[in-house]
Amino acid sequence: MTSSSPLLALRDLSVAFRTGAGEVSAVRDVSLELAPGETLAVVGESGSGKSTTAAAINRLLPGNGRITAGKVLFEGRDLASLREKQMTGIRGAQIGLVPQDPMSNLNPLQRIGHQIEEALTVHGKAGRGTARGKAVELLELVGIPDPEKRVDQYPHEFSGGMRQRVLIAIGLACRPRLLIADEPTSALDVTVQRRILDQLALLTQEMGTSVFLITHDLGLAAERADRMVVMRRGEIVESGDSAQILSNPEHEYTKQLIAAVPSLAVERAPAREAVRVAGGAPDARADDALVRIDELTKVFTLRGRGGATNDFAAVDSVSFDIPRGRTVAIVGESGSGKSTTANLVLALETPTSGRIDFEGTDMVSLDRKGLFAFRRRVQPVFQNPYASLDPRFPVGRSIAEPLVVHRIGDSRSRRDRVVELLEQVALAPALADRLPHELSGGQRQRVAIARALALSPDLVVLDEAVSALDVVVQAQVLDLLAELQQQLGLSYLFISHDLAVVRMVSDVVHVMQRGRFVESGTPEQIFGSPQQEYTRELLAAIPRARAA
Structure with missing residues (x-):
């Protein structure tokens, strides 16, 4: 810290939202300080009030939200009392923002x-x-x-x-003098995450820039933040030195958060181990393959200025199997080709060359009717819950939509199925009547998972499906996916940059770089004895609290 006067000080800040059921309190009596050059991490479950607090600082609350009490002091000025025109000159120039979506x-x-x-x-x-x-x-x-x-x-x-x-x-x-970073690296692989956070640290050192970091990654908070604030249900339950909180938490809720953090030291979740013991460890090419991919290639043509074009191989001669009832993970840097591979398996992209066989049938040869039947058996959960839910529809309608499209059940049975699915992903049935913008980011992702499960598919393609979830809900969802796999024999294609999660859930891991698989094996092989320098770099970049 470079000054005794705080750059930012919240004094008894309270925020409420107007809803059809009346005004709902989202943040209550929050007080904290952030000094010049300091990084403060705000952690907590989805819906705990982290992002609402940040939005109040920058005066970017939704139209139905308002500051009901308290002050937001930035360099001594109360931002809560400024006119919108005055705030326009502060946003961007003095207070930068990295939003989540x-x-x-x-x-x-x-x-x-x-x-x-x-x-x-x-x-x-x-x-x-x-x-x-x-x-x-x-x-x-x-x-x-x-x-x-x-x-x-x-x-x-x-x-x-x-x-x-x-x-x-x-x-x-x-x-800017203050950077509000709302889950700024949740979508990034660990190597790029480290580069970004190193740059934020450099700004802090050079300019005295303060960072208000919102994250559900406790390892990142411990490694990067000077101090930490733990929020639950709109209130601060613990605050102090980051390393001290992680090593010796006082509040029971903080202890629960830390216990839920996935770690490379934990090889497999108990439910996942039960699946594996029952079926044994699969080979990379399996006799019981649900999906078989051979020499898969996807080339995109990129357009630049003046009409110039450049071919880019997003996926380059990739071969692997997805066995029945197992989880195959693909890990690698952002832009390595993971999501393109997922889209090819989902038949959302057409291969440039190669084959994708689903139960022996070449996907490229399917007609419209065959493709419709295929999509009932293969369902996606995409990386971005904001874009995958229609903002105009209540979440219950979004969950029921696959049932309607495939003409399954009547309106009553669909409502019952929606309630069942919401409970499976740890959401209250009452949320079925809410619109997506009324839910937190983590809640929206759970809705997307519930919708993917509606048709009881054979294969679920999970593209960064738990990256937006706090550690407690993430653990719940991963346990749920493992239980469903054990009960229903589901297969998963798991796309992720979170190596600790991949170690917990996968049977086979493929490490992808620049469109190719550079290393493949069991989690024990990949994480215990990596052969490629690129894999070792990925492992070395993991924040220390999660690798321990």
Whole structure:
């Protein structure tokens, strides 16, 4: 810390939301301080009030939300009392923001470079002649490969993790005094995560920039934050030195959070071990394969300025099997080809070459009727719960939608099934009548998982399905997936950058880099004795509290 006066001070802050049932309190009497150059981590379950507190600081609460009491002091000024015009001059220039959801915060109609340039020019940090060069520098800073080419592309041409890195570049563009980072690395692999967080640390050292870090990753909080605040149900239950809280928590809730953190020292969740013991360890090429993939390749044509094109092999000659009743994981950096592989298996992309056989049938040869039947048996859970749920529909309708499309049951049986599914993913049945924006990010992801399970599929493709969940709910969902696999014989294709989670849930692990598998084996082989330098780099980049 570089000053005795806090840069940010919350004094008895309370926030409430207007709902159809009346006003609901979301944050109650929160008081905390953040000094210049300090990083403060705010941790807690989904719905604990972390993001609402951050939104109140920046005066970006939803229309039905308001600060009901307290002060938000930034450099001595109470932001809660400022007019909107005054706040406009503070946001971006003095208080940067890295939001959680890349798709709803990037304009799909504008090139990536233009959106970064706009952040620079609006606040006078660059002129028209220099803004493009600075945008390229920022993309390089956050680890985007080929930034000179990527700067001219659109958000849909980036992976989820790469889009998140663009948001980080925008948040850092004006070198703000305070950076509010709401789960800034939840979509990032560990190597890029380390690079981003190293850059945040550098800003802190050079400029005295303070970081208000919201995260459900306790290992990251312990490694990166000076102090930690633990929130539950809108209140602070514990605060203090990060390392001290992690090593010697006082509050029972903090102890529960720490106990739920996945660790590389834990080889397998008990329910997953029961599945494995029952069936033995599968080979990479299995006799009982539900899905068999041979020499799978997907080439995209990227367009740049002046109509120039460049071919990019997102998936390059990949072969593997997904056995019945087992979990196959693919890990690797953002942009390595993991999600493209998942989309090919889901028949959402067409292979450039190679085969995907589902129970012996080549997926490429399926007609419209065959593809419809296939989609009943193979269901996705995507990385982004915000984009995968229709904002106009109550979540109960979204969960029931697959049943309606496939003409399963009547309206009453569908309602009963929705209640059953909500309870399976640890959500109250009453949430069926809520709209997605009324749920937290973690709750929305659980709704997406419930919808995927509605048709009792044979294969579920989970693309970063637990990356948005706090550790307690994540543990619940992983146990649920294991139990369902044991009961129903489900197969999972598990796409993740969280190596500790992968070790817990998988039977076979494939490490992917630049469109190819560079190493494959059992979790014990990959995590206990990695053969490739790239795999060792991934393991070395894991925040220490989770690797221990």
